[in-house]
Amino acid sequence: MFKKKPNIKPLAPLRSSDRRRTADLIISDLDLQVPLPTSDDAEAKAAATAAHSALRNSLLPDNTLSARFTTTHGPDLKQISGTVYVGAHAGDDQRVLWIKFEDRMYPTVYTLWRNPRIVPLLHTHPVVVDKLQTGADLMTPGLAWGPPFPDKARKGTVVAVANTAAPSAPVVVGVCEIDVADVTQVTGAKGLAVRTVHWAEDEIWAWSQGGKTGGGPPREVEGWLVDEGGEVGELADETERLVVQDEEPGGVSLDAEAGRETQEEEAQPEEEDLGLGEEVEDRELTREEIDEAFCKAFLYGVHHYKSNNEPPNYGLEFPLNQSVFLSTLVQPFLPAFTPLQTSSLQIKKSSYKNVKKFIKGLEKMQILKSKDRAGNETVVLDIDFDDAQVTNFKPYRLPRKETAAGTSVGRGTKATEKIDPNDSAVGQTVKIISLFRPKEKLAPLFAASSSDPRAYYTAADLRPIINAYLEKENLISDKARRAAKLDPFLANAVFDGRSPLDNGILAKGLAPREVVVERILAGCSPYYVIARTPAGEPDAPPDVSKPRAGAPPKVLITLETRSGNKTATKISGLEAFGIAPQALADELRKVCAGSTSVERLVGSSPKAPVMEVMVQGPQAAAVGRALERRGVSQRWVEVVDKTKGRKK
Known part of the structure; x- marks a missing residue:
């Protein structure tokens, strides 16, 4: 709704009586519990009154201002108007906390980060969140971690949506279009589940009187993953049990409790010898052998995920795009022991020639379902984990050393692990401090x-x-x-x-x-400094840069069309954050299963060059996760999509 900047009139202070009345309206609309006196004595009544006031102040601080706004909404760009309520909690900047239009109050993400559980919380996958943060709505198949879903998630209810990678920090606010609580299955379901109203990184999130950029979501908000009894619910238990790897969507590894890997290693099934092991001669493979190796590698990948994760999707996040499908389910399981075998086991040397035809071939075998999308791309919608070929699959021996794809799988090794380079930036903590010089x-x-x-x-x-x-x-x-x-x-x-x-x-x-x-x-004149704390040294003094004039820097991710209809992703501006471009390129080559290059940015000074990393394919999401591993928050990243002629 707020993809474009709304027209907000000058703010005016909210009278105390109006603030209390508005807060009580919010409490009533959201069906929040109002503290009641435990007895009839004056002390109990005073305590209940104080608790009620605290609840009001938490929802609408006493410094709240209000203003009318106008914007456009819907496919027909209908003009609507409403009211924004602007305030600041202790220690925070002044932000839009509530939005009122069509006689309904909607909390912004800033309010949700301060007030856990005021609305039902739903979850979706990281790849879906990326779409929601461009204004898209949440479809039923995109719902995660259910069923069951929250009982209060009924049609017409305001809900929050969080990323499964950060399950306690809501990043989207919307309205249920169906009774989500009654949904019993999301796989294969159709239709709209939640209509998006507001999200982190939209124009309401970014608005401030002083022009400061919006605040990024916290890593964790205590209180969201709690059930009605006040105990940590099943969802919170699940998040403690799961370890989500920072990988391309679809490459989520669910590590079970400590010691499980040892048990799996001891219970490793007998391996099949394909005749491609280290004891055979180093030779080029025939096309038939390459086809068979790719098909068996896919079956091994599905078998691996099914054996190590929980149903229904066994740790995979659908839909899987072509690069994710290949790098997650196929390449880690190719039996490439020798240089010539590694050279032979490439999709272009098979009879399929490309990933799209390979997926279509598997679909004819009725192992998976796929769909063609605009831009000549095919995505995998679902995999039949109960297919006989998967159930009866017998694992074979795999090389322990790094393969051509940059991934190795051996006994007791997770197939989804990516080998990080020796990059000092990985795991560092980065802070950008805004300064003002009068x-x-x-x-x-x-x-x-x-x-x-x-x-x-x-x-x-x-x-x-x-x-x-x-x-x-x-x-x-x-x-x-x-x-x-x-x-x-x-x-x-x-x-x-x-x-x-x-x-x-x-x-x-x-x-x-x-x-x-x-x-x-x-x-005042704006300045900034960047403070970097090395990985694994949280108590070490940060390395603080000199104050620099202007707005804080951003890493620029640009999607461009090259060679006709092929997309390339370019990344620049890494040096300000202490990130080595070549080390990042090496990791992206493995994670994205595509070639990378590092060159000097056109127009940069030869004496102080700015380097640009390029990776094949539309890899903005994968790049964003690689940057987060290096301490670069999403709010310091700008994505420009030139393939569609618009800026995200």
């Missing part, structure tokens, strides 16, 4: 606290300096402590008439203190 016109502000007007400050550092000035000049309103009176300095240097809001504030001679802070921050 301009010369703001110098009188710092005299009250004897602060340096030319130093670098964070937003948190500037707040006490601003409050000290307001108190020293006696500018805090006697009638409303949250408001500040204007003196000649604030009227000339801060509220200078450039904003439509300024004229009203100058006429009243009064402004909300939060607005004063926001305007002073906007009047």
Whole structure:
């Protein structure tokens, strides 16, 4: 809904009575439990009243502002209007917390991160979340970790949607279009399950008065994965048991409890000798042998996932695109022991010639179902794990060393493991700290606290300096402590008439203190520093860069069409985050099962070159996960899709 920037009118403070009434309306609409007195004595009643007030403040902080907005919605771009409620919890920046339109209140992700379980929580796979964060709706087959689903997830109910990789941090807000609680099977189901209203990284998420970028989702939000009794529910138990590998969608490995690998190794079935082992001569394989090796490698892959994971999908996330299918279910299980065998076992040397025809051949064998998509791509929708060829499959010996695909599978080794290069950036912690350097016109502000007007400050550092000035000049309103009176300095240097809001504030001679802070921050020059903590050394002092002017850097991921209809993914801007381009290229070559290259970015200085990594195929999701392993959050990544002529 908020894929395009809405038109938000100037904010106005929300009266206390209106705030309480709106909070109570939210509590009623969402059927939240209101604290009741445990007895009739005054102390119990006072405690219940205090708890009720705390619930209101958690939903709508006492600094909440409101404003009308207009935007377009739906395929016919119907114009709608509503109200946004903007506030800040302790320690947070001012953000849109609630959206009201068509007489209904919708929480934003910022509210969900602060208020667990106020709406039912659903889950979906990472590849689906990527689609939802472009405005797509959640279809029934995309539901994960169920059935059963939450009892309150009924048609017309506001729900939250989280990524299975971060199950306690909602990233999408929507409305159920069906009774999700009654869904008994998602495999093969059709139809719309949740209509998307708002998501992390949309324009409501990104909005702020000072123009600061939106805040990324936390890794974990305590309280979401709890059942009605207050105990950790089955879903939370499941997340503790599962270890989700950062791989291409479809390559999710579910590691069971400690010691299971040892048991599997001891119970390893007798291996079949295909005649391709180390004891045979190093020779080129015939086309028939290559075809047979690819078919058996696929059966081995399905058998492996079925043996090590739970039904119904056994750790695979459908649909699987061609590159994921090949790199996850086929290449790790090819019996390539010698250089010539490795050279022979390539899909282009088989009778299938390409992955699409290979998938179609397996579909004729009725082992899987596939579907053609736009752009000449075929995806795997489902696999028959109970097919006789899978059930009766006998594992064979595999090489332990790295194969041509960059993956090895041996006894007791997970097929989905990718060998990370010796890259010091993997596992590091990266923080980007926004700094503000006051301009010369703001110098009188710092005299009250004897602060340096030319130093670098964070937003948190500037707040006490601003409050000290307001108190020293006696500018805090006697009638409303949250408001500040204007003196000649604030009227000339801060509220200078450039904003439509300024004229009203100058006429009243009064402004909300939060607005004063926001305007002073906007009047400073933006700077940033990048702090990097090495992997495995959380207590080590971070390596902090020098302050640099401007907005924080971003890694740019560009999807381009090359050689007719082939897509390539380019990555640049890695150096600012301490990432070695060649090391990243080596990992992407294995994970994406495609060729990679590293070259100097066109236009960059030869003395301080910016390197660009290129990988075959539309691999933005895989690149994003590789960057996250190196501490680069999604909010520091910009994806430009030139294949569709639009910017995500």
